[in-house]
Amino acid sequence: MLIFSVLAASLNLLMGFSGLVSIAHAAFFGIGGYASAILTVRHGVSFWLALPLAMLVTAVVALVVGLPSFRTRGIYYIIVTIAFQLIASEVFDNWSSMTGGGLGMKGIPRPGGALLQTRVGYYYLTLVIVVAAHLMIVRTLRSPLGRALTAIRDNETKALMMGVRPLRYKLFAFVFASALAGVAGSLYVHYLEFAHPDFFNFAVSVDLFLTVMLGGAGTIYGPLFGVLVLEVIREVLHEFVALRLLLFGLLLIVLILFLPEGVLMPLVRQLRRLRARPSPAPAP
Numbered sequence: 357m358l359i360f361s362v363l364a365a366s367l368n369l370l371m372g373f374s375g376l377v378s379i380a381h382a383a384f385f386g387i388g389g390y391a392s393a394i395l396t397v398r399h400g401v402s403f404w405l406a407l408p409l410a411m412l413v414t415a416v417v418a419l420v421v422g423l424p425s426f427r428t429r430g431i432y433y434i435i436v437t438i439a440f441q442l443i444a445s446e447v448f449d450n451w452s453s454m455t456g457g458g459l460g461m462k463g464i465p466r467p468g469g470a471l472l473q474t475r476v477g478y479y480y481l482t483l484v485i486v487v488a489a490h491l492m493i494v495r496t497l498r499s500p501l502g503r504a505l506t507a508i509r510d511n512e513t514k515a516l517m518m519g520v521r522p523l524r525y526k527l528f529a530f531v532f533a534s535a536l537a538g539v540a541g542s543l544y545v546h547y548l549e550f551a552h553p554d555f556f557n558f559a560v561s562v563d564l565f566l567t568v569m570l571g572g573a574g575t576i577y578g579p580l581f582g583v584l585v586l587e588v589i590r591e592v593l594h595e596f597v598a599l600r601l602l603l604f605g606l607l608l609i610v611l612i613l614f615l616p617e618g619v620l621m622p623l624v625r626q627l628r629r630l631r632a633r634p635s636p637a638p639a640p
Contacts, residue, residue, distance in 0.1 A: 389544055419531050482547070
């Protein structure tokens with residue numbers, strides 16, 4: 357849940373605050389994971405160096421992908437992200453000499469030290485990194501940079517007239533969000549001590565999109581709510597894959613058609629109305 361909360365919050369930075377729908381977030385999740393795994397397993401690099409390097413590699417790839425992608429608009433941009441996700445999945449699955457292909461990559465080490473080798477120790481390490489990532493996102497959104505992204509989301513033409521350069525800010529948001537996805541990928545493969553293409557495929561990108569939609573894009577706490585709900589459903593129905601996929605598909609359709617703001621924000625507004633409603637006068 358902690359690791360996927362970073363993924364959802366970083367995708368929300370794109371979808372909710374920058375107006376950029378990306379169906380390639382799992383690809384950057386995988387790039388960070390495989391970069392960290394390859395560095396530690398094949399080159400003997402320590403976890404503490406592999407984590408920032410995985411973030412850097414993911415950011416560079418996002419920059420290369422983002423530069424041509426933002427020359428397109430609307431549905432064409434979304435198609436570009438889908439294409440990149442499919443290409444990345446093929447690379448993860450077929451570059452056997454580097455990624456292990458369909459057999460996956462085993463023996464990914466956890467950080468050194470007896471405490472961090474345990475699940476409890478790794479949990480607290482993940483907690484610290486995840487909290488730091490969320491604080492970075494919140495501070496970014498509340499800064500002039502975040503206000504510029506929101507202005508571009510609301511009206512790109514008006515933002516351009518005010519001196520904001522949309523391409524520069526969109527590219528920053530895309531690279532920043534992708535780099536955080538790379539951090540999540542690194543934490544994920546070292547937690548599982550295993551990497552496999554199925555962890556980073558197209559279905560995972562759709563799940564992340566659903567997570568953000570469920571909580572409410574453009575809200576701070578919405579993605580956290582979405583992660584909590586979907587991970588509970590995934591754990592409860594982990595033996596019923598077909599039923600879980602059907603439920604997720606129906607949930608996505610309902611959200612798009614009837615609850616575009618998600619579940620959390622309408623619920624919060626309703627509770628505020630109930631609290632603000634004056635209490636009835638006492639009977640004489």
